[in-house]
Amino acid sequence: MSGSLKTEGIVLRSLRYGEADRILHLYTPDRGRVSAIAKGVRRAKSRFGGRLEPFFRLRLVLYQGRSDLFTVTSAETLAGHARLRDDGAALDGAARACDAVARLFDDHDAHGGVYHLLANQLALLDADAARATRANALAFRLKLLLAAGFAPQLAACASCGEGDHLSGFSGAAGGVVCSACEASAFAFGQDAHDFLVGALGRPLAEAPDAPGAALAQAERAILATLEHHAHLRLRPVV
Numbered sequence: 001m002s003g004s005l006k007t008e009g010i011v012l013r014s015l016r017y018g019e020a021d022r023i024l025h026l027y028t029p030d031r032g033r034v035s036a037i038a039k040g041v042r043r044a045k046s047r048f049g050g051r052l053e054p055f056f057r058l059r060l061v062l063y064q065g066r067s068d069l070f071t072v073t074s075a076e077t078l079a080g081h082a083r084l085r086d087d088g089a090a091l092d093g094a095a096r097a098c099d100a101v102a103r104l105f106d107d108h109d110a111h112g113g114v115y116h117l118l119a120n121q122l123a124l125l126d127a128d129a130a131r132a133t134r135a136n137a138l139a140f141r142l143k144l145l146l147a148a149g150f151a152p153q154l155a156a157c158a159s160c161g162e163g164d165h166l167s168g169f170s171g172a173a174g175g176v177v178c179s180a181c182e183a184s185a186f187a188f189g190q191d192a193h194d195f196l197v198g199a200l201g202r203p204l205a206e207a208p209d210a211p212g213a214a215l216a217q218a219e220r221a222i223l224a225t226l227e228h229h230a231h232l233r234l235r236p237v238v
């Protein structure tokens with residue numbers, strides 16, 4: 001178990017610990033979420049500077065002793081995302097993206113796609129704070145569901161396979177449902193359906209927009225899916 005791990009990582013959370021240390025929750029491409037202690041990082045002369053803060057994408061060397069907690073031996077900035085910190089909406093979008101990743105995946109539950117998705121989302125918000133919209137946040141969450149293997153079924157009724165009259169959404173059934181199977185479903189309109197299909201099928205940077213009512217239905221569908229599969233409640237996106 002013990003030894004050094006060279007990896008990229010994104011700082012999801014950074015918690016004060018003791019006199020001068022920090023505990024970091026990191027998301028890495030190959031190990032998923034890991035925790036690491038950075039010693040002396042809160043001292044003025046720390047060699048880590050300010051780079052062990054949330055949203056930093058780092059090249060790291062982590063030492064693993066006998067416990068599950070790694071120790072940060074070195075950290076180089078790959079992307080600091082300084083600009084997104086200057087915009088309230090972008091900062092909030094970044095915080096919610098990191099929070100969703102931290103809560104959806106357990107330690108060592110690795111999904112390379114999730115790492116790249118999160119890196120992409122942070123880069124987008126940093127490049128253009130105007131991207132921090134409700135549609136972007138929902139598209140991110142939907143892609144997170146896909147990466148975790150929980151993407152809702154959208155092409156046909158998730159209960160009976162019917163291809164038409166898809167007027168409801170059911171987290172328990174795992175996607176859209178037809179009018180005959182609607183018992184545990186909520187009403188789900190064409191605009192919301194189109195939004196989910198578009199957001200799943202297109203790159204994050206080209207996520208579609210939709211009217212507010214459709215986004216509200218899309219959000220409810222994402223929450224219902226998460227709750228059903230992961231027994232997880234996330235904060236609303238706005």
Ligand SMILES: [Zn+2]
Binds near residue numbers: 158177179
């Ligand atoms: Zn059906």
